[in-house]
Amino acid sequence: MALTEFSLIQQFFVQQKPKNTSTALGIGDDCALLSVPVGYQLAITADTMVEGVHFFAGADPEQLGHKLLAVNLSDLASMGAKPLAVTLALTLPSVDADWLRCFSKGFLNLAEQYGVDLIGGDTTSGPLTLTVQAMGVVPNHKALLRSGAKVGDLIYMTGALGDAGLGLKINLGYQCPQPDAVLQHFNTPNPQIAAGLALIDVASACIDISDGLAADLGHILECSQVGACLEWEALPLSALVQRYIAETGDWAMPLTAGDDYQLCFTVSPDKVAQLKGEYTPIGIIEATPGLRLRKSGTVQAFVSKGYEHFSK
Ligand code: ADP
Ligand code: MG
Numbered sequence: 001m002a003l004t005e006f007s008l009i010q011q012f013f014v015q016q017k018p019k020n021t022s023t024a025l026g027i028g029d030d031c032a033l034l035s036v037p038v039g040y041q042l043a044i045t046a047d048t049m050v051e052g053v054h055f056f057a058g059a060d061p062e063q064l065g066h067k068l069l070a071v072n073l074s075d076l077a078s079m080g081a082k083p084l085a086v087t088l089a090l091t092l093p094s095v096d097a098d099w100l101r102c103f104s105k106g107f108l109n110l111a112e113q114y115g116v117d118l119i120g121g122d123t124t125s126g127p128l129t130l131t132v133q134a135m136g137v138v139p140n141h142k143a144l145l146r147s148g149a150k151v152g153d154l155i156y157m158t159g160a161l162g163d164a165g166l167g168l169k170i171n172l173g174y175q176c177p178q179p180d181a182v183l184q185h186f187n188t189p190n191p192q193i194a195a196g197l198a199l200i201d202v203a204s205a206c207i208d209i210s211d212g213l214a215a216d217l218g219h220i221l222e223c224s225q226v227g228a229c230l231e232w233e234a235l236p237l238s239a240l241v242q243r244y245i246a247e248t249g250d251w252a253m254p255l256t257a258g259d260d261y262q263l264c265f266t267v268s269p270d271k272v273a274q275l276k277g278e279y280t281p282i283g284i285i286e287a288t289p290g291l292r293l294r295k296s297g298t299v300q301a302f303v304s305k306g307y308e309h310f311s312k
Contacts, residue, residue, distance in 0.1 A: 005123045008095060012104040013088065013118055015111075022084045022137070023117045032119035034085055040137040043081035047072050051128035056171070061099045063187040064130070065106030070189050071210065072134035073114060074261040077196035078208035080144040081136030083114050088121035091129040106188075114193060144199060144206035144265065149224035153204050153266040155283040156275070158195045161213055162241040165257020169244070182240050189261040195277060199265055202274045206265035212256045214304035217264050218291055224266075230255075230283035230302070232295035255293075256304045 014027050025033035036042050049068050051057055069086065076083045088107070092100075111118055116134075167186025170179045192208070199206060205224055207216045213230075221228055237245070237254055245251050266285055267275060286292075293302040 008100065008123060009121075011097075012100045013108075013121070015108065015118060018117045018119075019112070019115045020084055020117060023119055026117060026119045027121075032085070032087070034119065034135060036137060039140055041140055041143065043076055043079050043136045043138050043143060044133065045072060045075040046131060046133040047075065048129060048131040050130075060187070061102040062106035065103040065108075066110050066188045067106075068130050068132055069107050069110045069116075069134075070191050070261065072132040073110075073116070073191035073193060074189070074208040074210065076134055076136040077192045078144065078206050078263055079136075079138060080142065080196045080200040080203075080206065081138040082197060083116045083134060083136040083193060085117045085119045085135050086111065087133045088118060089124075089131040089133075090121065091124045091126040093125065093128055114191070139200065142200050144196065144203050146205055146207055146220050146223035148203075149205040149220050149226055149266040149285050150268060151226055151285055151287045153268050153285040154272060154281050155217065155228060155230070155264065155266050155285060156279040156281050157209070157213070157236065157262050157264045158192050158277075158279055159260070159262040160236045160238045160241070161209075161260060161262070162244075162254025162257055163238055164189060164259035164261070165212075165253050166238075166241050166244050168257065168259065169253075174244070176240060176244065178240075182238070186259055189259065191261060192263045195263050195279075198277055199263070202267060202271050203265040204268055204271075206263055209258070209260045209262050209264055211258045212304060213260075213264060214255045214291055214302055215258075218304070220264070220266065221285075221289070221291060224285075225289070227286045227288045227290045227292070228283055229286055229292040229294055229299060232293055234280065234282045236280040236282075251295075252302075252304075255302065 163182045163185035167182045205220045291302045
């Protein structure tokens with residue numbers, strides 16, 4: 001029997017019990033209800049993934065479910081928000097129960113890991129398009145914005161740079177030994193929620209690296225009306241990314257490739273002592289607008305626009 005929209009939602013997306021106390025009403029009515037605790041603001045974001053644009057046709061549905069949620073939770077992480085709940089809008093070319101089972105498994109496993117409730121959504125037919133709206137809370141006026149960087153602030157990042165970009169290269173045919181670790185970064189990134197929460201009251205500005213470090217740091221620079229100089233030698237590159245650069249000469253890849261979903265943030269010198277965690281200092285905020293890179297002793301301008309959907 002063909003699955004109706006209602007039974008599809010029941011079968012694959014209704015969770016047993018809400019995981020957090022803010023969820024007053026979950027899936028099943030015209031709206032869900034979310035209680036925002038006193039003293040907090042609601043942080044809201046949405047991201048869409050379109051087949052053929054954001055992922056390859058035939059991509060593993062469990063990994064897609066994970067990545068779709070992860071990229072949205074990453075936006076909450078970059079604001080220093082604690083994730084509470086998400087809605088899921090699915091546009092499907094057909095109802096494929098196996099695909100849905102795997103997709104919802106990847107999605108709900110990650111939701112479980114971060115205590116996030118799936119509280120509603122929409123299901124329609126059409127070209128495969130996946131949208132999540134994520135909601136989290138952040139203490140009043142404490143959200144980490146793009147606009148707070150000041151001249152003299154140090155620039156840091158979580159994790160390593162370029163592994164997801166290398167994962168994409170491998171998917172497109174680049175050969176490298178033991179590719180599993182970098183493919184994991186590309187297929188199933190982990191949102192840096194704990195780091196975002198720890199950076200409240202410490203970072204002056206923060207962004208998640210979705211379109212490439214140069215483009216995303218560029219957003220901080222524009223919003224904060226400052227410039228920056230990055231130290232090439234300080235960039236945290238995995239052994240495989242270093243090997244890729246040595247082999248191809250493509251040293252700009254880690255700066256321009258997207259999908260890392262690490263956080264890039266700035267900290268004023270007097271707050272550096274408050275930084276608790278494994279973060280890598282990669283540069284400094286300067287007064288002269290634009291992004292520069294110091295590499296082998298020389299400073300050069302570095303221009304990258306990141307991926308733009310309507311630029312063709
Ligand atoms: P309406 O027509 O009132 O918008 P729907 O029939 O679209 O309601 O959805 C019924 C319920 O199922 C609603 O609570 C909606 O939020 C939820 N829902 C629909 N699609 C999804 C989905 N893909 N994931 C999670 N919840 C969904
Ligand atoms: Mg509807």
